[in-house]
Amino acid sequence: MNPTDSPKEYNEYVTKKAPSSPILKDCFNAFWVGGLICCIGQLIFFYCKYKGLDQTSSSTIVSICLIALAVFLSAINVFNRIGKFAGAGSLIPITGFANSIVSPAMEYKSEGYVMGVGAKMFTVAGPVLVYGISASVIVGLIACFFI
């Protein structure tokens, strides 16, 4: 059978040939890797608490440590492998945010340090910051005028 006879047949052919996404396995991997990353954060958090730091500083230090770890793993090309295995498990924690900054920055290095590294760094992080900061300003305005 020629698979491209009609659009319908072609679609059926593609569906049949496409690898079936094992969603349960994906979810399981995402669950334990994501949970593990959060637990590493929690260990750092408890250590900061143990050293007598307050809640806000501890949270910031956790973010910075996890970001530094993710950037390091991205730079030595280990993070990509974790990402392939864990999917959202490494994307959703702040490690994914850090990785989304580093990998385009490394990839577009050949285009120069300003328009390459500097600009492409924010391909994914830019939208995240735009929507996050805008939402926070809206929340702040609502809090200011209505509460």
Place this chain on the structure above:
Amino acid sequence: MEYFQSIDWMTMLYCFIVGGILCVIGQILIDKTKLTPARILVIYVTVGAVLGGIGIYQKLIDFAGCGATVPLTGFGANLAKGAIEAVKEQGLLGAFIGGVKACAGGIAAAVFFGYIASLVAKPKIKKQ
């Protein structure tokens, strides 16, 4: 060794479960919809900011600690929380200052470390 005694293992367990569930929701979004990772991250931050704004997310943070703050929803909630707290102190000005101020450490670290890494690391040669 005193440090290990100071660890609250129940929080650790809740942290693992809540962090894991947030990631599973993301994984289902990836597998079942055509959303790109960038869109999912944007959705997470925005949802986090909204939940943080109405105060629900703080309860999850009290319950699960870093299981709630480390995923990007926590980043959004932190932005919203910073904005609200700054509004209480400085009024209207706080709405613009507070959010970014609360997350400044994370943003600056990501940009700085990312830039350094891109200077130092060699880009991976793609095998065709």
